[in-house]
Amino acid sequence: MKTIFEQSVAGREGCWPCEGMAxxxxxxxxxxxxxxxxxxxxSELDVVRHFTRLSQLNYSVDSNFYPLGSCTMKYNPKFTEVxxxxxxxxxLHPVLPQLRGAGGLCQGALEVMYExxxxxxxxxxxxxxxMHPMAGAHGELTGVMLMAAYHRDKxxxxxxxxxxxxxxxxxxxxxxxxxxxxxSVESKDGIVDPAALEKVLDDEVAGMMMTCPNxxxxxxxxxxxxxxxxxxxxxxxxxxxxxxxxxxxxxxxxDVGFDIVxxxxxxxxxxxxxxxxxxxxxxxxxERLVDYLPVSRVRKREDGQFFLDYxxxxxxxYVAPFYGNFGVxxxxxxYILRLGGxxxxxxxxxxxLAANYMRKRLxxxxxxxxxxxxxxxxxxxxxxxxxxxxxxxDFAKGLLDRGYHAPTIYFPLIVPEAxxxxxxxxxxxxxxxxxxxxxxxxxxLVDTNPEALTSAPVNLxxxxxxxxxxxxxxxxxxxx
Amino acid sequence: xxxxxxTEDEVREMxxxxxxxxxxxxxxxxxxxxxxxxxxxxEGLSEMEVLSKLEAxxxxxxxxxxxxxxxxxxxxxxxxxxxxLTMRGEFYTAYTPYQPEASxxxxxxxxxxxxxxxxxxxxxxxxxxxYDGGTALYEAxxxxxxxxKRRKIVVSEALxxxxxxxxxxxxxxxxxxxxxxxxxxGQTDIEGLKAALDDSTAAVLVQNPNFFGSVNDLTELFxxxxxxxxxxxxxxxxxxxxxxxxxxxxxxxIAVAEGQSLGLPLSFGGPYLGIMTCTKTMVRQMPGRIxxxxxxxxxxxxxxxxxxxxxQHIRRQxxxxxxxxxxxxxxxxxxxxxxxxxxxxxxxxxxxxxERAHICAERLTAIPGVEMLTKGSFGNEFAVTLPVNxxxxxxKLTERGYVPGFPLGRYFEGxxxxxxxxxxxxxxxxxxxxxxxxxxxxxx
Numbered sequence: 001m002k003t004i005f006e007q008s009v010a011g012r013e014g015c016w017p018c019e020g021m022a023x024x025x026x027x028x029x030x031x032x033x034x035x036x037x038x039x040x041x042x043s044e045l046d047v048v049r050h051f052t053r054l055s056q057l058n059y060s061v062d063s064n065f066y067p068l069g070s071c072t073m074k075y076n077p078k079f080t081e082v083x084x085x086x087x088x089x090x091x092l093h094p095v096l097p098q099l100r101g102a103g104g105l106c107q108g109a110l111e112v113m114y115e116x117x118x119x120x121x122x123x124x125x126x127x128x129x130x131m132h133p134m135a136g137a138h139g140e141l142t143g144v145m146l147m148a149a150y151h152r153d154k155x156x157x158x159x160x161x162x163x164x165x166x167x168x169x170x171x172x173x174x175x176x177x178x179x180x181x182x183x184s185v186e187s188k189d190g191i192v193d194p195a196a197l198e199k200v201l202d203d204e205v206a207g208m209m210m211t212c213p214n215x216x217x218x219x220x221x222x223x224x225x226x227x228x229x230x231x232x233x234x235x236x237x238x239x240x241x242x243x244x245x246x247x248x249x250x251x252x253x254x255d256v257g258f259d260i261v262x263x264x265x266x267x268x269x270x271x272x273x274x275x276x277x278x279x280x281x282x283x284x285x286x287e288r289l290v291d292y293l294p295v296s297r298v299r300k301r302e303d304g305q306f307f308l309d310y311x312x313x314x315x316x317x318y319v320a321p322f323y324g325n326f327g328v329x330x331x332x333x334x335y336i337l338r339l340g341g342x343x344x345x346x347x348x349x350x351x352x353l354a355a356n357y358m359r360k361r362l363x364x365x366x367x368x369x370x371x372x373x374x375x376x377x378x379x380x381x382x383x384x385x386x387x388x389x390x391x392x393x394d395f396a397k398g399l400l401d402r403g404y405h406a407p408t409i410y411f412p413l414i415v416p417e418a419x420x421x422x423x424x425x426x427x428x429x430x431x432x433x434x435x436x437x438x439x440x441x442x443x444x445l446v447d448t449n450p451e452a453l454t455s456a457p458v459n460l461x462x463x464x465x466x467x468x469x470x471x472x473x474x475x476x477x478x479x480x
Numbered sequence: 481x482x483x484x485x486x487t488e489d490e491v492r493e494m495x496x497x498x499x500x501x502x503x504x505x506x507x508x509x510x511x512x513x514x515x516x517x518x519x520x521x522x523e524g525l526s527e528m529e530v531l532s533k534l535e536a537x538x539x540x541x542x543x544x545x546x547x548x549x550x551x552x553x554x555x556x557x558x559x560x561x562x563x564x565l566t567m568r569g570e571f572y573t574a575y576t577p578y579q580p581e582a583s584x585x586x587x588x589x590x591x592x593x594x595x596x597x598x599x600x601x602x603x604x605x606x607x608x609x610x611y612d613g614g615t616a617l618y619e620a621x622x623x624x625x626x627x628x629k630r631r632k633i634v635v636s637e638a639l640x641x642x643x644x645x646x647x648x649x650x651x652x653x654x655x656x657x658x659x660x661x662x663x664x665x666g667q668t669d670i671e672g673l674k675a676a677l678d679d680s681t682a683a684v685l686v687q688n689p690n691f692f693g694s695v696n697d698l699t700e701l702f703x704x705x706x707x708x709x710x711x712x713x714x715x716x717x718x719x720x721x722x723x724x725x726x727x728x729x730x731x732x733x734i735a736v737a738e739g740q741s742l743g744l745p746l747s748f749g750g751p752y753l754g755i756m757t758c759t760k761t762m763v764r765q766m767p768g769r770i771x772x773x774x775x776x777x778x779x780x781x782x783x784x785x786x787x788x789x790x791x792q793h794i795r796r797q798x799x800x801x802x803x804x805x806x807x808x809x810x811x812x813x814x815x816x817x818x819x820x821x822x823x824x825x826x827x828x829x830x831x832x833x834x835e836r837a838h839i840c841a842e843r844l845t846a847i848p849g850v851e852m853l854t855k856g857s858f859g860n861e862f863a864v865t866l867p868v869n870x871x872x873x874x875x876k877l878t879e880r881g882y883v884p885g886f887p888l889g890r891y892f893e894g895x896x897x898x899x900x901x902x903x904x905x906x907x908x909x910x911x912x913x914x915x916x917x918x919x920x921x922x923x924x
Contacts, residue, residue: 001584004592004819014822017557018905021828022835025723027857031697033725038599039823044561047819051589055570058585062569068578075483076573079527084747088538093549094749095886100871102878108540109748122520134611134750135805137792148653169792173802179653182797219509250507252516270483274809275574275586276608276769278751294649317649321552321614321642322749334534340524343481349503350484356506357494373506400582405575411793428485429494460581462782467580470774470786476605476763477595 001057001461004050005478008040015044038479057461058275059405065431069377069408069420070168070215072245072267074351077338080271080331089330094322103307110306113298113323116333117282123336123344124244124261125254126284130293132324136242139262139281140174140209142294145316146260146285147207147236148178149292153314156234158206164192166216166412171209171240180206187414190218190370194225201229207236207259213243213375215412215420217355227257236260236289244268245424246352246376249345259286269332280328294319350425351376354432358423361436365443369415377422379415390446390453392417397456397464398442404435482524546911547883548840550861550902552613552640552691553752554741556719556829557906559820562743566813576769576805580784581776586808587783590771593815600718600818601735602726603757608769608806613738614643616754617685617715618650619801620734623758623765624683624711626800631656633683634676638663638690639715641891647685656682663892666692666853666863674704681710688716688724692888692900693837693854693861695724702731711762718742718755720834720859722827727757734758743817744810753810764790767801829905833860836903836912843916844901849923853888853898861902863888867923870899876922882915 025032042050059066066073084090088108097103103110117129133139144161151158161175162183172182183200187193191214208230212220220226230237239253239261245268253261265280266273273279285293295315296308339347352375359378363371366380382392396406396419408420423432445452457463486494491503500506525533547555566572570585577583577590594606610616621633635644637660648658661672668690677684684705689695702712714732716724719741727735739753740746758766764787772786792799818826837860844850849867866873870887877884888898903912 014825015559015820016825016828018832022831026834026838031725037823040819041822051565054585054589055568058570058574059582060570061573071575073575083534086538088541088543090745090747091543092541092748093746095551099874101875105542108537137802137804141802169796170802170804172797173792173799176797177802221509249519251510251514255517256514272572273575276576276808277805278807278810279805318645325750327747327751334530337525337530341519341521343524346481352506353494353503356498360498406579426483429490457581461584462581462776462780463778465580465776465782465784466774467784470772470784475773477598
């Protein structure tokens with residue numbers, strides 16, 4: 001499809017929001033830019049057609065089943081958009097509460113922040129939250145910065161963070177960016193092995209980052225022991241909330257002994273991901289880390305008025321310009337209000353039910369490396385098929401041809417030829433069954449017609465794309 | 481139960497297939513000592529009840545005020561087409577484009593966004609966006625540290641103070657030295673910045689227009705940085721960039737911006753959009769997602785996420801950044817906004833906003849005791865000095881439905897009487913007149 005730049009015609013008028021064209025530029029000539037910028041000159045209808053057509057080239061939850069493991073692509077209810085789009089929220093300038101006494105101009109927004117923090121505290125059993133982090137990985141970085149602040153304040157010399165081999169790549173990246181050295185620990189039978197942990201645990205360990213259920217979809221049942229071990233060396237335990245949607249109402253990470261937890265609200269609380277963002281990554285902490293949370297923090301006075309408090313001398317400071325992605329967590333707030341406690345628990349139960357159902361159905365045709373009760377997702381391996389020349393990637397592309405987004409592939413790294421499947425609680429049984437039938441049919445094609453897989457996709461706007469060429473030629477803009 | 485489709489019969493069938501008696505059996509590994517001590521969440525509400533509750537909360541916010549607040553975040557008009565197109569479920573409910581064949585819409589849109597912002601800032605290339613303008617500035621700084629293997633960062637104090645405090649937070653645990661060069665009565669101290677450059681400098685960080693609204697030519701400063709092999713980083717206001725000499729023309733190596741003013745509502749601070757652009761030589765240091773153009777097995781043009789070897793899912797702790805998402809939907813809004821307005825529309829917005837600010841400045845400085853703080857050229861924002869503490873004036877006017885601007889004393893010692901005032905094309909001349917009269921009255 002032509003780019004919007006290729007459709008541009010010099011002089012064609014777009015949508016001008018205001019009449020009049022101030023003639024005087026108010027800026028000396030030598031400080032002005034010269035010539036045309038090269039932005040499109042197109043009509044409003046050109047724009048509408050172009051982006052409508054582009055949208056039609058996409059797979060999305062509204063149009064396709066998206067069993068993308070660890071990404072949790074559940075249905076996003078539409079009413080949350082109405083909530084976030086209320087002009088009483090969208091028109092609020094973020095510095096309003098910084099004008100003295102002007103917390104009075106945004107009491108509703110501050111109340112939303114206050115209430116959602118309390119709800120997240122109760123769901124996870126933590127003492128306090130910051131809503132500031134703007135994505136899950138940003139929450140991780142904030143969490144590790146809190147870890148560093150805690151040890152610095154106590155005078156602890158801590159240089160290392162432990163990350164299990166089943167962790168997301170963002171975990172080691174976040175800890176490294178905050179200035180820590182990364183120590184990996186190997187899993188045993190798919191979960192963290194206390195004996196292996198013992199070997200790497202010493203006084204220099206600042207903390208450990210865990211995902212539970214982990215990226216294999218397995219519950220870390222050694223958690224209590226892991227917590228005891230870390231406490232002994234005054235190391236903090238970090239919970240990667242990417243898979244929090246599996247345990248709502250079943251376990252609270254604060255009760256188990258975690259000190260820090262981040263959410264990915266698009267995964268657990270059904271805020272749309274928008275093709276890559278925006279996200280929101282609130283971070284909760286246990287009592288001993290409360291003083292270090294980012295500023296500002298919303299508080300309630302005795303008269304019921306809300307205000308922002310910046311007076312936390314031990315705070316790690318600003319991690320975001322304002323109060324995080326307000327428009328995103330407003331949707332999460334609406335979602336929690338709609339589901340209530342029972343609804344959240346039911347969501348977790350049905351996500352786990354769906355995953356186990358599919359695991360059982362697929363285990364007849366695929367290797368399932370950890371074929372026991374899983375949580376909200378599970379990993380199958382195409383190793384047997386790979387011996388015949390058909391790889392996880394080919395299954396992914398074969399599924400695209402049949403109208404499904406592919407599962408996550410080649411992750412976690414500890415399973416060869418991995419296909420990581422997460423159905424979520426919102427897909428009906430017909431969809432789950434049809435997907436299993438289709439995937440099994442693809443597995444059967446490996447012996448009869450493997451080319452049908454290795455040449456897939458053929459029904460999409462493009463066939464397989466040359467990623468090596470893209471990296472080599474670096475065509476990153478229309479000009480370059 | 482909302483959004484869960486299974487009937488009781490279906491649940492029974494699924495449990496039978498799994499071979500367990502109940503849903504509870506699936507959670508057997510969570511032992512009794514790990515179960516919640518409490519889970520006191522209110523009962524669910526109907527859709528109608530939730531929306532009524534949120535409407536009531538929204539009504540507690542005074543969004544009918546007339547506002548002259550800017551400070552880096554501006555209330556520009558957003559054409560209706562922006563919402564209509566970006567709210568399409570195919571864009572809205574898609575994931576990161578890991579399977580490019582099924583995500584050409586998102587990928588081509590990002591490619592077009594990269595093209596648009598690179599042209600707007602006069603730079604070679606752009607990434608697919610980061611969280612916000614402050615994050616973009618911090619990430620740019622880290623690019624410079626990696627590239628030069630040096631640790632001294634020279635920062636202009638006339639750069640948005642919110643971004644400066646963010647930079648301070650992020651670098652607390654890192655081997656990086658921030659050297660801040662004070663502003664000179666609201667001016668970027670170009671000579672002071674030049675004097676601070678030496679061969680241990682990784683980067684120089686400036687903003688144009690600066691926080692006080694003042695417009696500068698930074699060509700000489702960037703040449704001086706180049707002479708000591710330091711990286712030049714510039715933060716800009718993208719709307720005005722349609723008129724002003726670009727970072728590229730001035731010789732910047734990295735240019736960043738807060739993209740909120742390109743089609744994103746203010747929304748009390750987010751979601752916003754961090755625009756990041758750089759020269760071709762810096763691209764491998766750039767964090768986050770980047771889309772590249774390529775061909776498929778039939779020779780047709782297509783788009784993919786590229787240069788992924790820099791990213792966390794491959795490099796883990798050696799990645800250029802921990803950022804693994806982008807602001808795709810916000811970037812899409814910016815792109816549609818730019819396209820809907822078109823080149824001329826965007827220039828018109830910039831010029832009209834600038835004109836209104838100049839009219840406003842004239843009206844305000846006609847009041848006895850009110851003087852310009854911003855010297856020289858300015859765009860759509862400027863600072864004035866009042867004869868009283870700015871907070872006092874703000875209090876009096878907000879009571880009457882006018883938010884006169886940002887009190888500089890909040891971040892700058894000695895500027896307690898300073899007020900930062902912004903206009904956009906939405907600011908009417910009538911509102912400017914009322915504002916001036918109100919202020920005149922308040923200062924009597």
